[in-house]
Amino acid sequence: MSAVESGDLNARIVIAGAGHAGGSVAAFLRQYGHTGPIVLIGEEPLLPYQRPPLSKAWLKGEADADSLALKPADWYAEAGVSLRLGGTVVKIDREARLVHLASGETAAYDALVLATGARARTLDIPGADLEGVLSLRTAADAEQLKSALGPDRRLAVVGGGYVGLEAAASARALGSHALIIERESRVLARVACEVLSTFFQDYHTARGVGFELNAGVEAFEGADGRVTGVRLADGRTVACDVALVGVGAIPNDDLAREAGLDCANGIVVDGQARTSDVRIFAIGDVSNRPLALYDRQVRLESVPNALEQAKQVACPIVGRAGPVPEVPWFWSDQYDLKLQIAGLPYDADRIVVRGDIAAAKFAVFHLKGALLQAVEAVNAPPEFMAGKQLIAKRTPVSVEKLVDPTVSMKDVAA
């Protein structure tokens, strides 16, 4: 079986998953001049929307549903993108190049894009099914969380990752109490360095957020079917009105596995987002992809990653040169803090801090020898932007200049 012919503007495209990744493939294809039929199938009843604001601006009431939508409803009709919202792909027939939906409908493809995302990891402990024990992945989840927050409500967050910290910051802005329960000895243990963990914990503490570190969770306690508290491994129970479980996500790769595609912590793809079937692509949270810059295969959960891979798919289909290998990046907003991260600190052997941690304006640089691998910048856009450029360039960096506040980042990057 041959690949979808490059430059086939009439290729029939089916996209399974209508999140940020799936919606963006459709948009880029049309931007690049693709004219063939596109079918976009999503399980949620909503048009493709941005998820990052769900724990930030949206939760605080600073953004509405329209502003979250990637495109307004008319765009899909005008662009000839057929939506199957509330639709679930139950089977891929690779031989016939068809997907089967739960409704019984089928959709034929020349190229299939799997953008099925990831689902929230849940805790298999007593009380996990109580009302008020929530995850935060979808707009529906966010609605539930928002309706449970307000003045003097008590939020317990299980898991001190970005979602948990952002939700806690938003809860405080709404006048709620917030407690973060983390199994490790520090927050952001899996995703950030210790300097950053300490800084964020201190910043949240100063704004009234409580922390239980090194704390296992035994059970959720409830009354009349609704959560009333979280029982910790040491026997104590902390009271709450709502509990948010933010302990990571699991790639939705079942469909791909059943179809016999190579999977290993997500669907394994190459640098053009192709799976082990040349007509099937996988992008976004569900994919396990090569990162050229670091010579590694990783599964990333971020919007920039989804957009990058959406371009990787759309370009060859229309016969356009693919994007240059990117520096992965991430961001988070909490209170008045803007955290921007570029790169990933693989094999870093040295950490250099530039700026003033106490003034909440600093950056942590991760070096491997003289090469910059990653930068974590708090309210420090020049450090982030220059750092991102330095990571891409792969040229040695002068640490002496990097730590000298009198040398501008422009000069460091020059």
Place this chain on the structure above:
Amino acid sequence: MAKITYIQHDGAEHVIDVKSGLTVMEGAVKNNVPGIDADCGGACACATCHVYVDDAWLAKTGDKSAMEESMLDFAENVEPNSRLSCQIKVSDALDGLVVRLPESQH
């Protein structure tokens, strides 16, 4: 409502009616104007919505925040009339606005 003209680097023009209250970036993205990716959705975190504001409109689009300035400092192909379009709010006063897209976003 304001009529905004987005001119791509290759000269292609997109004239779009953008609702007041949205940003110039949102007006482009919601209508799938190529070249404005806005990876961060308007958080002033990525500089992928860079535009040049026609000189006649510069004063009306307001001042840049310190955050925007420092993001732009490191963007590609920056000119004195460079802005991040996610930081320009649309109002009736911007009816007729013309913005051009840089080569790096082509």
